[in-house]
Amino acid sequence: MGRGNQTNKSLDAQPRADHRCVCCWMPEIMLGPRVRKSPYYEATVAAGVSAFTIYNHMYMPTSYGDPAEEYRRLTERVALWDVASQRQIEIVGPDAASLTQYLSARNLAGLKSGRARYAPICDHDGYLINDPVLLCLATDRFWLSIADSDLGLWAKAVAAERGADVQVFEPDASPLAIQGPLAEELAIDLFGADVVGQLGFFHHVGVELDGIGLVLCRSGWSKQNGFELFLTDGSRGVELWDTVMAAGARFGIGPGTPNASERIESGLLSFGSDNDSRTDPFEAGLGAWVNLDGEYDFIGKTALLKRVESGIERSLVNVSFADDSLSAASLPLEHPRAVRLDGQVVGELRNAVWSPRLDQAIGIGLVKSSASAPGTRLTVDIDGVECSLVVASEPFGTPRRLFSAT
Amino acid sequence: MGRGNQTNKSLDAQPRADHRCVCCWMPEIMLGPRVRKSPYYEATVAAGVSAFTIYNHMYMPTSYGDPAEEYRRLTERVALWDVASQRQIEIVGPDAASLTQYLSARNLAGLKSGRARYAPICDHDGYLINDPVLLCLATDRFWLSIADSDLGLWAKAVAAERGADVQVFEPDASPLAIQGPLAEELAIDLFGADVVGQLGFFHHVGVELDGIGLVLCRSGWSKQNGFELFLTDGSRGVELWDTVMAAGARFGIGPGTPNASERIESGLLSFGSDNDSRTDPFEAGLGAWVNLDGEYDFIGKTALLKRVESGIERSLVNVSFADDSLSAASLPLEHPRAVRLDGQVVGELRNAVWSPRLDQAIGIGLVKSSASAPGTRLTVDIDGVECSLVVASEPFGTPRRLFSAT
Known part of the structure; x- marks a missing residue:
């Protein structure tokens, strides 16, 4: 059949997406086998x-x-x-405990079967690549319950190149x-x-x-x-x-x-939302779950020791919107925006939401440490509206520490 | 303000998604900073x-x-x-050429600046983890133009654990x-x-x-x-x-x-759609781009040599639907379905689409090699409709080889 005779009957029969609406257009998600x-x-x-x-x-x-x-x-x-x-990444075998420790910035000493720990994971440059909860199922069997990145590829590559006697896979x-x-x-x-x-x-x-x-x-x-x-x-x-x-x-x-x-009211980190691709765990407020003084080595330790010595340059901060200029239609934030201090860009507003509990808009910023002191007033342009932000003195939901996790 | 006084004004003001429709409901995609x-x-x-x-x-x-x-x-x-x-993964530095070869199942000998090659990448077990086009920008600088997996994490882990003198990053x-x-x-x-x-x-x-x-x-x-x-x-x-x-x-x-x-008419692989997580490049029809007889080593080579010796168990095949039983509403396929030969499950229909050029439904199957001969008749249940499939003798768009790439 020549091209001129194409009928495309089934393609033409597929529904057209005419759902667009001026006030609330949202694109569809494509469903497919990938x-x-x-x-x-x-x-x-x-x-x-x-x-x-x-x-x-x-x-x-x-x-x-x-x-x-x-x-x-x-x-x-x-x-x-x-x-x-x-998803879970299972690490099982004779070298499972030592490999898991080598992958984790968190000290895993004393972690028992039936217990879990929050275990930030860095690359060799000390940047966060995932922040799983690590479940110990047995002394030689662990699940990394992961955020959105292919940590399975990372763990497999490290295990194989080091010749670790483990299996690494995604279990059911x-x-x-x-x-x-x-x-x-x-x-x-x-x-x-x-x-x-x-x-x-x-x-x-x-x-x-x-x-x-x-x-x-x-x-x-x-x-x-x-x-x-x-x-x-x-x-x-x-x-x-x-x-x-x-x-x-x-x-x-x-x-x-x-x-x-x-989760923003409660001060829980959203990996990939709150951080960019070059954020270390100290900048992300996860210092309490990173152990630089242990005798064991872990990926990123050398880079982090250097960084701590030279001073952490940025901080994740909770911010509140100081006025009512932000419209609900701009929330939650679709993408990060530059934030300014006295007109100079000092970082990004990574997220913003409406807080029902506080009855105001709040957000998460990743800013230069010099702009992170509680009470600092920042500005951000959101969809053409100039908004005032104030760095919060404490997380909104967890008075004593930024990210509360075991 | 106590909880009883919550107004949730801005959350309530957000539009409700009442776009659902019996004939063409499609969920929305959430837009956010992650x-x-x-x-x-x-x-x-x-x-x-x-x-x-x-x-x-x-x-x-x-x-x-x-x-x-x-x-x-x-x-x-x-x-x-x-x-x-x-996205591109850039590998640059004195060891860039040797590391890139170690990552790639494809022989890269003779690849010059200004040229590119299709370069399937396997894990140490010989399973496909990505199938990038590799651009050589200089003798010590490469871009892996990747399908959907975090190959950057993989390449960084391998480079760092081997002590390769390279930088690995995602360029702009x-x-x-x-x-x-x-x-x-x-x-x-x-x-x-x-x-x-x-x-x-x-x-x-x-x-x-x-x-x-x-x-x-x-x-x-x-x-x-x-x-x-x-x-x-x-x-x-x-x-x-x-x-x-x-x-x-x-x-x-x-x-x-x-x-x-x-792309299905033309026989182009869709990584992640056509394959599952344990598909080797021979099963995926990419044997022509895998070089097992070279003197160099690459990740997965040992596993692939063993697998070739014991016989490749599955094949990716093009299939056509033998009758008009499939409704357009089921296309393109949302997720893989089991395919049967004489009632026994022999693999999966990974994808199916309407082909305007052939004026019929066609698809891609990943089936036991014993069920992959041209002309083999298979069945698949799609949304309660039993459909007949025929394994095609050749790809629909590329008469001489399954996946034509340089």
């Missing part, structure tokens, strides 16, 4: 998911269409999150989170008071729920309390979702997602 | 982009809302693609592609007949266009002929887009994206 669907995908569609991002090569829900209700659910009741895209392990003040009661209903009562923060244990194998961990990316249920059979995701949703009905459970407003 | 915007982003929005994916941590347009017109533009005239998310270099039968004439208008006439396939040269610095390469992810303009100043993306669009008006240029129908 990106993985989570084990909970069908359940999230049935629950009314309206937006996704892509995280670790997997679709991750980011909205069910009602931000105010999703925030209330998380902070007043309990929310169910598909966070399967927080997909977290489903319950987060919120009523998550504890829901967990007790699901797993029993004995199991839940003994589970301290960042403790984890293998359990079964209606025959579905899980690792239950007291953790999650909010400060509202909660648990992550690491499903270890990806074929049973919808079943697990439905079971938890049914048990949570009496607590007012509903679908939700990692919540930008709550 | 994912980068391309230098051409604003231009693509102005040009009517309607859908994105995320590729190498950057938004990549996937539709302008009219698939039939976008296909015609690409195959009959010329299309302008924002493919900035095809963002491809804008012109693809289609009239791309040649457009390129001549933009860069002159002398420059374009001397530029063979996979040749590249540094040029300026209205003072904007570029690397111009005869390349691109289609078989319609064309060029990639590697912009080397990310602040000038919209300017470059507008300049090319204006010059292309007389050729009927318009916006487009990498096109699933055209």
Whole structure:
């Protein structure tokens, strides 16, 4: 058939995307086989998911269409999150403990089976490349529960080039989170008071729920309390979702997602959002989880020792908007903007959201240390509106330290 | 202010996503600072982009809302693609050539400055982790123009652990592609007949266009002929887009994206779509670009030698749908499906699209070698419809070899 006879019937039959609207245009996400669907995908569609991002090569829900209700659910009741895209990198074998320590800026001495630690990971230049929670499943078996970068490639390359006697791979392990003040009661209903009562923060244990194998961990990316249920059979995701949703009905459970407003109020780092590609853990406020005085070596240690000696140049700071000039349509921030002190660029506003708790716009800046003192007044241009910012004296949600994690 | 007084005014003011529609619901993509915007982003929005994916941590347009017109533009005239998310990994320094060879399954002997080669990259187990085009900018300076995985982390880890004297980083270099039968004439208008006439396939040269610095390469992810303009100043993306669009008006240029129908017709590999996480380059049909008989070592060589000896177990095959049972609404395929031979699962249908040129549905399968002979009849269940497939005797667009690349 010649080109002139092309009918393109099926392409022409495909729906045209005429959803654009002046006040609320949002582009669609392309669905295709290059990106993985989570084990909970069908359940999230049935629950009314309206937006996704892509995280670790997997679709991750980011909205069910009602931000105010999703925030209330998380902070007043309990929310169910598909966070399967927080993938695990398993390191197992005789050299697993030493390799994991070599990868981690955090001192892992004394880490026991059934416990976890927040473990920032740097490249050889001392820049953050991921900030996983590290679960110790056995003395020779670990899961790095990762943020959005291919840490599996990194760990495999390091292991192979060093000749470490380990296997490095992505296991079938997909977290489903319950987060919120009523998550504890829901967990007790699901797993029993004995199991839940003994589970301290960042403790984890293998359990079964209606025959579905899980690792239950007291953790999650909010400060509202909660648990992550690491499903270890990806074929049973919808079943697990439905079971938890049914048990949570009496607590007012509903679908939700990692919540930008709550996590900025609470001072939790969003790797890749708050930092740029050349941010060290001290700049990112993670100094408390980096151990430069140990006897062991880790990747980036030499570079970080030099950097500490010469002085850390930038700081991650919480900022509040000093006036009401910012329109809600500009929130959450789509991309970083330059911030200025006395007209000079001193860094970036990395994120900004509306805070329901504080009833004002707040954000995260990555600025020169000289502009990071509490009370410093900065400016930022957002969509043509000049806004005033004030560096906060403390994180909004965690009075004693910037990023509270074990 | 107590919780009871929360007004959540700005969250409530945010638009609710009530775009769902029974016949054509597509979720939105969340826009936020974790994912980068391309230098051409604003231009693509102005040009009517309607859908994105995320590729190498950057938004990549996937539709302008009219698939039939976008296909015609690409195959009959010329299309302008924002493919900035095809990022570059630069390797530069005294050990750059030897490190790049160690990373690449392809023999790089004789690769000169101003030339490029398709260079599949494997992990130490011989599985594909990326399939970049490698541009040689100087004898000690290379760009890996990558598919969607953090190959920069991989290359940095290997370089540092081996003590290679190189720098590895992502430079400011963002491809804008012109693809289609009239791309040649457009390129001549933009860069002159002398420059374009001397530029063979996979040749590249540094040029300026209205003072904007570029690397111009005869390349691109289609078989319609064309060029990639590697912009080397990310602040000038919209300017470059507008300049090319204006010059292309007389050729009927318009916006487009990498096109699933055209690339499957043409037999081009889509890394991450066509393969799974344990696919070797022989299974993926890339054997012609893997050199096991050279004297040099490369990552994965030992594993691949063993695998070749024991026999390659799977093959990537082109398939055509043998009947009209598949509805257009199921295309392109959202995720892989099991394919069967005589009722037994023998692999996966990785992709399926409508082919305007062949006027039928076609796809890519990854199946046991025993089920890969031309003419083999397979079945696949797509959304409850049992479809018949036939393994094609040859790729649809490239009669002589599966994946034609230099």
